[in-house]
Every structure is written in C-alpha cells, then in structure tokens.
Amino acid sequence: MVTIKKIAQLTKVSAATVSNVLNGKSGAASEAKAREIIDVARNLHYMPNMLAKSLKQQKTNTIGIITEDLTVFNTPEIVDGIDACCEENDYGIILTNMRLFKRYNNDFTDTPKHHELLDATLRSMSAKQVEGIVYVGYHCREIAYLPSRVQVPFVYAYCYPREGIYPSVLYDDEKAAFDVTELLIQKGHRKIGVICGPAISYHTQARLRGFNRAMAKHRIRTKPGMVVYGDWERQSGYNLAGSLIDLKVSAVFSFNDLMASGVYERAAEQGLQIGKDLSLFGFDNRDISQGYVPALSTVEPPLHEIGHKCAEIILSQIKRRRTTKKRLFLPCVIHERNSVFVTQVKSPVSFALSK
Amino acid sequence: MVTIKKIAQLTKVSAATVSNVLNGKSGAASEAKAREIIDVARNLHYMPNMLAKSLKQQKTNTIGIITEDLTVFNTPEIVDGIDACCEENDYGIILTNMRLFKRYNNDFTDTPKHHELLDATLRSMSAKQVEGIVYVGYHCREIAYLPSRVQVPFVYAYCYPREGIYPSVLYDDEKAAFDVTELLIQKGHRKIGVICGPAISYHTQARLRGFNRAMAKHRIRTKPGMVVYGDWERQSGYNLAGSLIDLKVSAVFSFNDLMASGVYERAAEQGLQIGKDLSLFGFDNRDISQGYVPALSTVEPPLHEIGHKCAEIILSQIKRRRTTKKRLFLPCVIHERNSVFVTQVKSPVSFALSK
DNA sequence: CTGAAAGCGCTAACAG
DNA sequence: CTGTTAGCGCTTTCAG
Numbered sequence: 071m072v073t074i075k076k077i078a079q080l081t082k083v084s085a086a087t088v089s090n091v092l093n094g095k096s097g098a099a100s101e102a103k104a105r106e107i108i109d110v111a112r113n114l115h116y117m118p119n120m121l122a123k124s125l126k127q128q129k130t131n132t133i134g135i136i137t138e139d140l141t142v143f144n145t146p147e148i149v150d151g152i153d154a155c156c157e158e159n160d161y162g163i164i165l166t167n168m169r170l171f172k173r174y175n176n177d178f179t180d181t182p183k184h185h186e187l188l189d190a191t192l193r194s195m196s197a198k199q200v201e202g203i204v205y206v207g208y209h210c211r212e213i214a215y216l217p218s219r220v221q222v223p224f225v226y227a228y229c230y231p232r233e234g235i236y237p238s239v240l241y242d243d244e245k246a247a248f249d250v251t252e253l254l255i256q257k258g259h260r261k262i263g264v265i266c267g268p269a270i271s272y273h274t275q276a277r278l279r280g281f282n283r284a285m286a287k288h289r290i291r292t293k294p295g296m297v298v299y300g301d302w303e304r305q306s307g308y309n310l311a312g313s314l315i316d317l318k319v320s321a322v323f324s325f326n327d328l329m330a331s332g333v334y335e336r337a338a339e340q341g342l343q344i345g346k347d348l349s350l351f352g353f354d355n356r357d358i359s360q361g362y363v364p365a366l367s368t369v370e371p372p373l374h375e376i377g378h379k380c381a382e383i384i385l386s387q388i389k390r391r392r393t394t395k396k397r398l399f400l401p402c403v404i405h406e407r408n409s410v411f412v413t414q415v416k417s418p419v420s421f422a423l424s425k
Numbered sequence: 426m427v428t429i430k431k432i433a434q435l436t437k438v439s440a441a442t443v444s445n446v447l448n449g450k451s452g453a454a455s456e457a458k459a460r461e462i463i464d465v466a467r468n469l470h471y472m473p474n475m476l477a478k479s480l481k482q483q484k485t486n487t488i489g490i491i492t493e494d495l496t497v498f499n500t501p502e503i504v505d506g507i508d509a510c511c512e513e514n515d516y517g518i519i520l521t522n523m524r525l526f527k528r529y530n531n532d533f534t535d536t537p538k539h540h541e542l543l544d545a546t547l548r549s550m551s552a553k554q555v556e557g558i559v560y561v562g563y564h565c566r567e568i569a570y571l572p573s574r575v576q577v578p579f580v581y582a583y584c585y586p587r588e589g590i591y592p593s594v595l596y597d598d599e600k601a602a603f604d605v606t607e608l609l610i611q612k613g614h615r616k617i618g619v620i621c622g623p624a625i626s627y628h629t630q631a632r633l634r635g636f637n638r639a640m641a642k643h644r645i646r647t648k649p650g651m652v653v654y655g656d657w658e659r660q661s662g663y664n665l666a667g668s669l670i671d672l673k674v675s676a677v678f679s680f681n682d683l684m685a686s687g688v689y690e691r692a693a694e695q696g697l698q699i700g701k702d703l704s705l706f707g708f709d710n711r712d713i714s715q716g717y718v719p720a721l722s723t724v725e726p727p728l729h730e731i732g733h734k735c736a737e738i739i740l741s742q743i744k745r746r747r748t749t750k751k752r753l754f755l756p757c758v759i760h761e762r763n764s765v766f767v768t769q770v771k772s773p774v775s776f777a778l779s780k
Numbered sequence: 781c782t783g784a785a786a787g788c789g790c791t792a793a794c795a796g
Numbered sequence: 797c798t799g800t801t802a803g804c805g806c807t808t809t810c811a812g
Contacts, residue, residue: 073805084783089807100781115574120552121480122805125788130476135520140508143712146501153495153522162553165490165520167508197475198517219470304716331716338718357498358713361659361686363693428789439799444791455797477789480804 072114081107092118124199132162133384134200136191138229139171142208143356144373148227151377152204159385164200166191170208185215192217202384204377205229210240210272223387227380228373230397239379239398241371243273246402247280250323250351250369253406255288258413259321259349262290263314264297265307265333266325274299277325277353293317300329307332315340320413321349327356327368334362350409364408372400427469436462447473479554487517488739489555491546493584495522497563498711499728503582506732507559514740519555521546525563540570547572557739559732560584565595565627578742582735583728585752594734594753596726598628601757602635605678605706605724608761610643613768614676614704617645618669619652620662620688621680629654632680632708648672655684662687670695675768676704682711682723689717705764719763727755 074092078085083103091099091107099107110116124130135152137145149165156163168187195203202222207213207229216231217224226238254262264281267274278297285292295317300306307329314322315336324330330352334344342348345364352359355370379398387393429447433440438458446454446462454462465471479485490507492500504520511518523542550558557577562568562584571586572579585593609617619636622629633652640647650672655661662684669677670691679685685707689699697703700719707714710725734753742748 071805074807075805085805086783086785086807087781089805090782093807103781117548117552119480119554119805121476121485121554122788123807125474125476125480125790125804126806126808128788140501141505146495149520150496150522150524150527153520154524162549163520165504165508165518167505169505169509172505172509193472194517196472199474199476328716335718356712358711358716361683361713363690426789429791430789440789441791441800442798444789445798448791458798474789477804478791480788480806481790481792483804 071119072116073119074116077107077110077114077116080110083107092116130162130199130201131160132164132198132200133202133204133381134164134166134195134198135204135206136188136195137165137167137206138208139169140167141169142171143354144228144371145206145208147373148206148377148380151374151379152206152227152381153377154374155378155381155385159381161201161381161385164195164198166195188215189218192220196220196222201388204380204384206377210243212272223384223393225380225383227376233397234395237383237394237396237398239376239383239400241376241402242399243276243402244280244283245399246353246369246371246404247277247323247325248284249280249404250353251281251284252288253404254321254323254349254351254410255284255290257321257349257410260290261296261317261319261321262292263317263319263322264292264325265310265314265322265329266297266299267302269299274325281323300325302326302328304328304332308336311336312340315342315348319348321351321410323351325353327352327354327359327366330366330368331358331362334366345409345411349411349413355403355405359405360407362409367407367410368405370403370405372402375400426474427471428474429471432462432465432469432471435465438462447471485517485554485556486515487519487553487555488557488559488736489519489521489550489553490559490561491543491550492520492522492561493563494524494526495520496524497526498709499583499726500561500563502728503561503732503735506729506734507561507582507736508732509729510733510736510740514736516556516736516740519550519553521550543570544573547575551575551577556743559735559739561732565598567627578739578748580735580738582731588752589750592738592749592751592753594731594738594755596731596757597754598631598757599635599638600754601708601724601726601759602632602678602680603639604635604759605708606636606639607643608759609676609678609704609706609765610639610645612676612704612765615645616672616674616676617647617651618672618674618677619647619680620665620669620677620684621652621654622657624654629680636678655680657681657683659683659687663691666691667695670697670703674703676706676765678706680708682707682709682714682721685721685723686713686717689721700764700766704766704768710758710760714760715762717764722762722765723760725758725760727757730755 074085074088078088087099091104203224206227210228213229213231224236230238298310300310311333322333337344337348344350352366352368355368359366359368429440429443433443442454446459558579561582565583568584568586579591581593653665655665666688677688692699692703699705707721707723710723714721714723
C-alpha cells in the first residue's frame with residue numbers, strides 16, 4: 071500500500087506537505103515541487119486511506135440504510151432514491167438488510183426479535199460512524215419500537231414512528247384514493263366496489279378515507295357490501311370480485327394490483343370484459359399492471375422521491391441547517407389505462423351537482 | 426463520544442487494559458477490575474470506533490457491492506444473497522448503485538462514460554478499504570472493460586468478463602431451456618414456437634442452444650419461422666405470437682415473461698386459450714407470472730444463490746483459501762403451472778424413440 | 781513556502 | 797496481572 075509517507079520520502083518533503091498539495095491547498099509548495107508530488111502520487115497510484123482520513127477528521131461522509139426487506143418490491147426504488155441523493159452530495163452508503171420476510175416468514179409485527187436485530191444493526195452502524203440513518207419499511211405502518219439512543223439523524227422511509235419522535239417520509243394514500251375515486255365518478259361510475267386490504271392496515275384506512283371523501287363530495291351513497299376486505303393477495307381479489315359483480319358495480323377499485331389481477335380472472339369467468347363492462351383500478355403500479363389485457367389503471371407511489379427526500383432530510387440535519395420531526399406526504403402519480411371506460415351517467419342530476 | 430481513554434481514566438487503568446478486557450482477553454485484569462471496566466463501559470454506552478479499529482488492524486470486514494442498476498428486477502435478490510452470506514460471516518457492505526438505466530436510458534453498452542463511472546466507484550471503494558468487490562450486472566453479458574488494477578478479490582454476478590480474468594457466477598440458461606423444451610416434448614408437443622430475445626443476447630444464444638439440443642435429442646425438426654426474435658418487451662411477444670399461431674404451433678416458449686404476457690393477449694384475440702389450445706412457457710418468474718390466467722409456467726433463475734455464491738467466493742479469497750477465475754453456472758428452478766397442457770402425441774413412434 | 785509535532789481511537793508487543 | 801510505548805495513515809496547527 072502506497073501511503074502519503076512514501077511519497078514524502080520519494081519527493082523529499084514532509085508528509086504534511088504531500089497532504090497539503092494533494093488536497094489542493096494553494097501555496098503549500100512551490101509550483102515545481104507540487105507538480106512532482108502530484109506526478110509521483112499518480113504514478114504510484116496513490117489512493118488516500120479513507121479510514122485514516124475519516125478518523126482524523128471525525129467525519130465519514132457515510133450514511134447507513136437499514137432495509138426491512140430489500141426483496142419486497144418497493145424497497146429497491148427507495149434505496150435508489152437515497153443513493154441518488156447521496157451521490158449528488160458526495161456521500162456513501164452502508165447497507166444492512168434485515169431480511170424480515172425471509173427470516174420470519176412475514177409473520178412478524180414488532181416482535182422482540184426484530185427489535186433486537188434492529189438494535190444490533192444500529193450499534194454496528196454507529197460503530198462505523200455513519201452520520202445518519204434511513205430506515206426503510208417494507209410496508210407503511212407505525213413502527214412501535216424506537217431505536218434506543220441513536221445520536222445521529224434518523225429518518226423513516228415508508229413507515230413512521232409515533233408522532234413527533236423522528237421524521238418520516240410517506241406518500242399520500244388518501245389523496246391518491248380520492249383522486250382515483252373522483253376520476254371514476256367523472257367517468258360516470260356510481261356503483262363503485264372497493265377491495266381493500268386488511269382493515270387494520272394503514273394503507274387500507276387512508277385510502278378508504280380518500281374514497282369516502284370523494285363519494286361524499288359527489289353525494290354518492292355506497293351500498294352495504296360494496297366495500298370488502300381482502301388480504302392483498304391475488305386470490306382474495308378473485309374471491310371478492312364475485313360478490314361485487316353480483317351487486318352490479320360498474321367499477322372496482324382494488325387497493326393493490328395483485329388483487330386486481332384476481333378481478334380480471336373473475337370478471338372473465340363471469341363473462342364481463344374489463345374496460346368495457348367493468349372499470350378497474352389498482353394500486354402500486356407493479357410491473358404486472360401494464361401487461362394485463364386491457365392494461366390496468368393504477369397508482370404509482372413516488373418511491374424514488376421518498377428515498378431522495380429521506381436522504382435530503384438526513385443530509386440537511388447533518389449540516390445542521392434545521393431539524394424536522396414531521397411526517398411528510400409525497401403525491402402519487404395516477405396512471406389511467408384501458409381498464410377504465412366511460413359509462414352512462416344514470417342520474418344526470420347528481421352528476422351535475424358534482425361538477 | 427465516549428472512548429476507551431475515558432473509560433481508562435474513570436477506572437484508573439490504562440487504555441490498553443480497557444481494550445484487552447473489552448475484547449475478552451482472559452487474564453487482562455483482575456476479576457474485579459474487569460467487572461468494573463465492563464460496567465462503566467456499559468453505563469456510558471461505550472461503542473468502539475470501527476474506523477480506529479480497522480485502521481489499526483488493517484482490516485475492515487467490509488466488502489463493496491457495485492450494482493449496474495438496483496431497480497432492475499433481478500438485482501435486489503442478488504444483493505440480498507450477498508448480504509445474507511456477509512452477515513453469516515460478520516462482514517458489512519458498502520453499496521454503490523451506478524444507476525445505468527436511469528442515467529443512460531438503457532442506451533449504453535460499455536460506453537466510455539460507463540467505464541469512467543466504474544473506475545471512480547472502484548477508486549472510492551478501494552479508498553474505503555473494502556476487502557473485496559462484487560459487481561452485479563443488470564443482465565447477463567460479457568463486460569468488455571476491466572476494472573483497472575483492483576487489488577482486492579473481485580467477482581462478477583450475473584455477467585462476466587472475458588475468460589480467465591475474474592470469477593463470475595451465472596445461471597445455467599442452456600440447461601433450463603433444455604429442460605423446459607423436454608418438458609413440453611414430454612407433454613406431447615412437437616410444434617414448439619420460440620420467441621427469443623435479440624439474437625446478440627447471451628441469454629438468447631444460450632437458451633436457444635438448450636432448446637435445439639432438446640429438439641435434436643428427440644429428433645424433432647423445427648420448421649422455418651418457428652424461432653423468432655423479439656426485443657424482450659411485451660409488444661414484441663404480442664406481435665410475434667401471431668406468426669407462430671399461424672404456423673399452428675401447439676406450444677410457445679417465450680424467453681421472458683414479459684413477452685409471454687403479449688402471447689396471452691394475442692392468443693385471446695385469435696380465440697385460443699392458453700393452457701388448453703396453446704401451451705406457454707416464460708422465463709424469469711416475474712411476479713406477473715402467477716397472476717396470469719391461467720398461471721404462466723416459467724423458469725426461476727437462482728438469484729439469491731448467485732449473490733450468496735459470489736460472497737462465498739470473495740470471502741474465501743479473502744481468507745486465502747484458494748482463488749478461482751472460473752465461471753460458475755447455478756441451476757434454475759422450473760415452475761410448471763396451468764399454462765401448459767398435455768396434447769396428443771401425433772407420432773407415437775418418434776415419442777417412443779425419444780424415451 | 782515548508783516541516784515538526786501532535787493526535788484522531790484503537791491495538792499489539794513487550795517490559796515491569 | 798498491568799502499563800508503557802509505539803504506531804495504523806492522515807490532517808492540522810504553528811513555528812521556522
């Protein structure tokens with residue numbers, strides 16, 4: 071390994087001078103000496119040792135990312151956003167993937183084991199002197215346990231702690247659902263079925279609020295049975311679509327794309343064409359969504375932006391510009407595709423009212 | 426920040442003794458002193474500074490991961506595999522995502538820009554004293570440029586350099602295609618259409634070899650036009666399916682799931698039911714594949730295993746157990762689902778021969 | 781303009 | 797059993 075010292079020997083100057091020259095301190099050496107030093111360094115492929123530099127400067131230019139599970143579909147894009155922002159600011163990343171899914175078979179909700187794992191990860195990251203930490207959830211929910219004593223900026227992506235502790239960046243489920251619902255209403259739909267996730271889910275609750283708000287705004291009543299609860303899986307979409315179809319809904323808003331895929335199947339079986347006899351909206355913008363026939367309309371969560379924003383928050387806290395503890399809600403993008411059609415407005419009066 | 430020194434002061438011993446005790450060196454201090462030191466350390470939440478430790482020991486227990494693009498579907502699972510192996514061996518990870526897709530709009534093939542980017546990344550990782558590097562490609566191909574002077578173990582995941590330079594871990598495209606083809610043959614299919622990716626693609630070539638080998642083994646001839654070339658995108662699957670259907674194939678082997686989704690659409694339009702009138706096989710096991718109706722049969726590449734294996738190779742090279750430069754091919758998993766049906770064997774003789 | 785000295789936090793060798 | 801010393805590679809006064 072070629073060090074600053076060796077270069078100092080070869081150029082017959084002190085290590086300090088080499089350091090100064092290599093760091094571009096003007097006037098650290100005579101023009102000629104500086105040139106010589108730089109040349110020798112280049113020829114020997116000198117490479118500063120960041121460990122030493124960081125140790126001395128008490129600054130690592132590194133932040134930590136803790137992912138609950140990197141293999142869950144939304145996580146990589148969030149990490150990508152964090153990474154992008156870090157790169158822009160000349161920061162590096164240390165990654166730890168807790169692999170919660172694989173480890174606990176998705177059967178974990180704030181278990182002690184999880185807490186322990188998190189604490190160990192946090193300790194290890196502190197030891198590596200990260201200047202901040204982003205915690206990336208695999209689905210949006212309140213995280214009950216708090217990291218014990220982190221002394222660096224900490225921010226949650228795609229999940230959140232109880233109010234006022236640490237900042238978090240989420241997306242606006244409610245507004246997205248409101249907008250989708252209103253879009254369906256504007257297309258003439260009145261009998262809109264909703265396939266939610268589990269009732270306890272944050273996503274379910276927020277989206278349902280948005281749905282109800284839109285329906286209320288347009289003075290449309292939902293009949294009993296038109297809002298049903300699945301488990302996010304395809305099969306439940308298939309099962310629940312049956313009852314909605316029986317109720318003669320003209321549109322279905324499925325709270326994720328996976329369950330929407332079940333609706334396609336059920337509709338086909340019952341002789342209904344999506345995009346012609348039945349409008350369908352999903353959520354997530356999974357890569358499945360464009361492949362269906364007809365293409366599934368859906369909502370794209372701003373994952374990259376969430377990551378980017380988290381990194382921005384961390385970096386600005388590091389620079390002590392200011393510190394926030396707020397929850398931030400980023401807007402989703404709605405993709406209208408061929409699974410949605412315009413239907414006759416049954417009651418022009420109510421439609422007029424809604425305008 | 427509480428350091429070893431502070432603890433030494435408080436317990437009235439030397440820093441060395443604290444270090445020894447905290448590192449479990451037996452007999453470093455009297456029972457009582459040791460206990461006291463440990464207690465004080467715990468109470469003050471002492472946390473060793475890994476920078477200092479690594480600097481001293483000339484060992485970071487860290488490897489670097491360079492991803493071409495973390496948001497491409499196969500990459501996270503590979504990273505997950507690397508991470509898993511590292512965790513087992515008490516190693517940490519520094520991640521750099523080159524974001525090739527977003528940066529160059531997928532219009533890059535070993536451009537100088539890419540090379541520069543890689544070199545910068547490599548330098549930065551060396552500076553951080555990583556002990557090894559895994560380079561994760563976003564699709565399998567030969568990487569033309571080589572990292573200039575890496576002095577740590579280096580291994581390619583899901584792509585490879587020219588023979589004999591660095592080791593790489595891939596999956597066995599050829600065998601997978603062979604197995605799929607043979608499976609279709611065993612189901613009675615004789616007229617099998619193939620939708621390849623671009624002809625220059627490594628995947629296309631390897632899978633085609635497997636297909637041809639299986640067909641040859643069973644003495645089945647492919648008619649002209651039954652092997653066609655798409656561009657991996659859905660639309661090309663749709664387009665090409667038309668000509669294959671015209672040729673009255675009873676099965677289609679699409680070299681990825683995305684193009685297979687186009688086949689679903691085309692088949693439906695032409696009144697053919699997948700899994701009943703037309704067998705269909707994809708490749709990749711994308712999450713789309715289970716959602717189609719009927720579910721798409723497909724090939725699952727061993728992504729997690731690729732990552733894990735890469736890390737194993739790196740770590741064993743670090744421990745100097747041995748060094749390899751070979752390409753390693755891991756087996757895929759074939760998922761047979763309802764998109765495949767048994768058809769009448771037109772010529773029992775040739776089938777008997779094939780047994 | 782240049783360099784000596786000190787020290788970041790930790791460990792390892794060796795002396796008492 | 798315990799402490800002293802030296803030093804990992806780098807930066808940063810500060811004195812010449």
